[in-house]
Amino acid sequence: MQPGELIASDGGARAARGDDLSRAWAVLAQVMDPEVPVVSVVELGIVRELSWQTGHLQVVVTPTxxxxxxxxxxxxxxxQALEDAGFVTPRLKRQLHPAWTTDWISASGRERLQAYGIAAPQGSASKRSLLGDSPLISCPQCGSSHTELLSQFGSTACKALYRCCDCREPFDYFKCI
Known part of the structure; x- marks a missing residue:
């Protein structure tokens, strides 16, 4: 090879196999959110779509x-998880529209949040708070709905800090977005 010559490479491209997408979904179901390590990126609904394009797995992700x-x-x-599973050079596409909503959290994701001690989003994402309506948040420890808001921001910006007035335990609430 001489200086200035182009190196042509397909970057590991290959034809899709029949089980590639289902295998990829299974792999991603094991990738946990780093801030809430009991829910996967699939359960949170941030992995929007998987497809096979130009010989590579394409993953569409919408951040929270x-x-x-x-x-x-x-x-x-x-x-990294996809590469470890044998998918060569997966392509990631960050998609901001439509914006992620807590409505996309799966039922199993909501259950895992609750079991971890984080109150799952109540109801559907709405703008009720702009009208002064406060959601009724149940304590993930004892189940009481006699709770109070301590701070609009909890351990992360997407959570609020509440306290149960019955068991007195503080807890995060994953805000409806």
Missing amino acids: YSGCPATEVIEQDIC
């Missing part, structure tokens, strides 16, 4: 919000 500090770590974890 555009300023989420964990976004790059999540994307690296997704790519």
Whole structure:
């Protein structure tokens, strides 16, 4: 090879196999959110779509919000898990529209949040809070709905800090977005 010659490479491209997408979904179901390590990126609903394009697996990801500090770590974890599973050079596409919503958290994800001690989003994402309506948040420890808001921001910006007035335990509430 001489200086200036181009190196042509397909980057490991190959034809899709019949089980590639189901295998990839299974792999991603094991990639945990770094801020809430009991729910996977699939359960959170941030992995939007998988497809096979130009010989590579393409993963469409919508972060929980555009300023989420964990976004790059999540994307690296997704790519690493797929590469470890034999997917050569997966392509990741960050998609901000439509914006992620807590409505996309799966039923199993909500159950895991609750079991971990984080109150899952109540109801559907709405703008009720702009009208002064406060959601009724149940304590993930004892189940009481006699709770109080301590701070709009909990351990992360997407959570609020509450306290149960019955068992007196503080807890995070994953805000409806």
